Amino acid sequence: MMANAIPGAMDAIARLxxxxxxMRFVSNTSRSNKKSILKQLGRRGFFVVCATNISPQRK
Incomplete structure (x- = not known):
């Protein structure tokens, strides 16, 4: 589950x-998958497009 936004963050993003x-948002979380994060951002009013999905290579 996503944490609450930092106070003023949504207004700052709206102004930008x-x-x-x-704008670009980057995450390295492994707690949620990409689809879940995109849905949560959409519910918060973001129009989100996932351009790439870069994962570290396993050794």
């Missing part, structure tokens, strides 16, 4: 979006 600035 209104200014037309591109």
């Amino acid at each position: 979006n209104e200014a037309g600035l591109p």
Whole structure:
């Protein structure tokens, strides 16, 4: 489950979006899979596109 947003974070992201600035969010969590994280972000009002999925190579 996703933690609550840092106070002011959603407003800051909205201002960046209104200014037309591109944003990227990066995560290295292994607690949730990509599909679960994207759904949670969507419920919070983000329009999210997963461009790549880079995983470390196993040795």
